[in-house]
Amino acid sequence: MKLKSQYSSAKTNACFSIIVELMTYLKKYSHNIVLVGGWVPYFLYGEIKAEEEEHVGSLDVDLALNFLLIPEQDYQTITDILEERGYKNRKDRRGNIIHASYERTFIDRNNNEHTIQVDFLASEYGGSSRNKRHQRIHDMLARKGRGIDLVFESCVERELEANMPNGARTKIKLKVANLYSIIATKGFAFNERGSEKDAYDIYWLFKNHPKGEAGVIKELSRQTNKKLFIQALNLIKESFKNLDSLGPVAVANFFEPSEAEEREIIQRDSYETINRIMKYLKI
Incomplete structure (x- = not known):
């Protein structure tokens, strides 16, 4: 870990x-x-x-x-x-x-x-x-x-x-x-091993695009006709399906928050960020 x-x-x-x-x-x-x-x-x-x-x-x-x-x-x-x-x-x-x-x-x-x-x-x-x-x-x-x-x-x-x-x-x-190919590989990797670092990487990429979430959506929406990419996105969506799913929990664990409130904020933000972008991508 x-x-x-x-x-x-x-x-x-x-x-x-x-x-x-x-x-x-x-x-x-x-x-x-x-x-x-x-x-x-x-x-x-x-x-x-x-x-x-x-x-x-x-x-x-x-x-x-x-x-x-x-x-x-x-x-x-x-x-x-x-x-x-x-x-x-x-x-x-x-x-x-x-x-x-x-x-x-x-x-x-x-x-x-x-x-x-x-x-x-x-x-x-x-x-x-x-x-x-x-x-x-x-x-x-x-x-x-x-x-x-x-x-x-x-x-x-x-x-x-x-x-x-x-x-x-x-x-x-x-x-x-690039963003498209790393999200694909990270989606498959996280599904395979459930690594806290992989979950953090996915969340960080979605959260910190220089052009905001609109930039992520613009780049990724061009690729939503690719079967392999859709498979990866569906795996990510499933991993972040609920607030207490493995994805949000793994992200929070990676940051090692000392307070329960801080953990809850990180966990919720990762859950909401991923799901908001998936909604726009129609995944």
Whole structure:
């Protein structure tokens, strides 16, 4: 369980530096890599700067790989680059390798050690048979993710600058899932695992659009003829169906309110915000 108090600036800055490092050394593949997951809200609404509205970021990195367009043969594969830069396969409690998941350990300038998890995802369709959980890219596996098929055509570009783990100040360009595709992937993810962070991300995206709820409705209403997207929206609607449904409760839990009144305000606002937008979208 990940809650707001865990998202210290030291931890999120360390994770931010890993994004910059990855996109620096994977530059030749960057056209076929899209950032998904918990960092997307932070980068998507660049106009949000106020401390009380700023997104918490993330403690790990999720990258979607467009395996259909990444060349099958290359003198230096993605795995080669990751291993050369100190990334290692994660292992489960029994010591077995977790496919599509890596970690990078480094010490920052304040002598704090960080271990950051990096997961690679891929489209469900095409490639391996439907009963397989992964797509093969070079000599690595990327985990299939529901809704990932949408992100490669529905993304925006952002420019990031930060110090990499080695201390070098670097600027990179990065493709980031847009509102439509991240809401789809988050809807499926929350339905699958019920994560407090996923619920917070959905609520935050609906609550903090630079053009208000009208901006959310305008962007998403263009996509309500897409079957996969409607499935995701219906899952979100069901999760926020009632005030005490899992969605509103998970959002409130993420904020860790100390007072019952504060919890009630957050829970109600997330419930009302999601349902108000769903009503306008006719979901």
